[in-house]
Amino acid sequence: MADSECHKRQQRGRKYWEIHSTWRQWTIPTNNVRIRQGALVLRGDTTNSNASVTYFKDGKFYRAAAKAVIFAGQSHTARTACEHLLSASQANAFDQVTLSPVLTANVTLRSAAPIVDLGYDGYYWGSQYWADFVVADWVGPNRSNANRQTVLTFYGGIQRRSKTNPVNGFKLLTTPFSSYEDSLRADLNRVLAGRNFDFDRDVTAVYLYRWGHSMVYPKPGWPFSAPINKNGQVIRVPSARFYARQQLGRISFGAQDVESSPANESALGAGVRTKRRNLTAALTYLRTIRKSSLPLSEKHTDARRKEPCIHEQPKASGPKVLRARHARSGTNSRAGRRKGSEARQQ
Numbered sequence: 402m403a404d405s406e407c408h409k410r411q412q413r414g415r416k417y418w419e420i421h422s423t424w425r426q427w428t429i430p431t432n433n434v435r436i437r438q439g440a441l442v443l444r445g446d447t448t449n450s451n452a453s454v455t456y457f458k459d460g461k462f463y464r465a466a467a468k469a470v471i472f473a474g475q476s477h478t479a480r481t482a483c484e485h486l487l488s489a490s491q492a493n494a495f496d497q498v499t500l501s502p503v504l505t506a507n508v509t510l511r512s513a514a515p516i517v518d519l520g521y522d523g524y525y526w527g528s529q530y531w532a533d534f535v536v537a538d539w540v541g542p543n544r545s546n547a548n549r550q551t552v553l554t555f556y557g558g559i560q561r562r563s564k565t566n567p568v569n570g571f572k573l574l575t576t577p578f579s580s581y582e583d584s585l586r587a588d589l590n591r592v593l594a595g596r597n598f599d600f601d602r603d604v605t606a607v608y609l610y611r612w613g614h615s616m617v618y619p620k621p622g623w624p625f626s627a628p629i630n631k632n633g634q635v636i637r638v639p640s641a642r643f644y645a646r647q648q649l650g651r652i653s654f655g656a657q658d659v660e661s662s663p664a665n666e667s668a669l670g671a672g673v674r675t676k677r678r679n680l681t682a683a684l685t686y687l688r689t690i691r692k693s694s695l696p697l698s699e700k701h702t703d704a705r706r707k708e709p710c711i712h713e714q715p716k717a718s719g720p721k722v723l724r725a726r727h728a729r730s731g732t733n734s735r736a737g738r739r740k741g742s743e744a745r746q747q
């Protein structure tokens with residue numbers, strides 16, 4: 402191996418180890434700052450100087466306090482934990498999140514031969530419950546090995562669940578396992594017919610997962626409300642999710658639901674939005690303290706680096722609910738308003 406290639410690999414290995422060891426820090430039980438697995442957050446509180454959550458773990462209640470709290474579970478749990486802080490309009494906005502239950506199954510196959518040439522994701526018609534299956538170990542060179550064992554992950558069709566139509570979620574919980582298994586058997590025997598496949602011979606296990614509050618259902622009017630027409634100009638109007646995710650004191654709301662679509666991009670977007678908001682607040686505070694000691698040139702570049710901060714506020718009437726505040730001045734300056742309107746268009 403050439404020296405440069407060897408060096409690159411060493412660097413990659415080092416990087417992997419650095420990332421891996423940083424993540425391990427989050428799980429070490431003696432660290433004060435760490436992830437608590439199996440902890441259920443029941444309540445959020447906010448004051449002028451901090452925010453806190455009360456959580457339940459191993460039969461005991463705890464409270465954790467910090468400068469800021471981000472609720473990044475699904476919004477129905479945030480709504481319950483913060484119910485005592487919500488105005489009627491914000492609670493009402495949270496109630497408009499529509500979630501749909503989803504069914505998934507992992508089916509292990511003795512041999513990948515019957516599906517090895519079918520690609521990553523196979524959709525098919527005519528199932529009682531299922532829509533498609535993906536090959537769990539498709540990413541990687543082993544995907545063309547017909548002799549390996551493999552796992553197929555099946556996804557159920559998504560049905561809307563709402564207050565007026567809660568029956569689908571209930572059905573998901575009460576349908577017997579055998580009914581879902583029979584459907585998998587009928588489907589696989591049919592779609593893999595002629596490929597030397599027999600469900601009872603070739604399937605070694607079926608794992609079923611019932612996700613009651615799985616995905617946000619982006620119904621019309623949820624990403625954005627219907628636009629309004631003002632003197633021939635179409636103006637985009639924020640929908641209920643913008644009201645729902647308003648910051649409450651030092652508590653912010655992340656998660657896919659209030660970004661509108663059930664996708665990892667929404668989850669990441671929510672993380673960036675809430676992080677930026679909280680960091681901007683913290684940096685503004687620090688810079689106010691530091692400002693007087695900075696040389697003039699540094700003050701200038703420092704100010705240019707600041708992000709515009711969007712504050713969402715419900716209005717009693719009318720569609721305009723976003724107000725831009727320039728992070729530097731903290732006022733409704735013209736520059737701030739312009740940046741805010743750019744942000745609204747995104």
Ligand SMILES: Cc1cc2nc3c(=O)[nH]c(=O)nc-3n(C[C@H](O)[C@H](O)[C@H](O)COP(=O)(O)OP(=O)(O)OC[C@H]3O[C@@H](n4cnc5c(N)ncnc54)[C@H](O)[C@@H]3O)c2cc1C
Nearest residue numbers: 440441442473474475478503615656657663664665666668
């Ligand atoms: C079956 C299925 C298939 C999907 N396929 C895709 C796909 O192919 N591509 C794609 O982009 N997206 C997909 N998604 C959507 C994607 O998984 C979600 O959008 C994403 O995981 C949401 O991330 P999140 O961090 O917002 O929330 P989550 O991943 O739901 O994480 C929230 C976490 O908060 C925890 N939590 C909630 N409330 C509390 C509480 N009170 N106390 C403590 N913890 C709490 C939950 O246990 C959970 O661990 C799929 C989702 C499902 C269910």
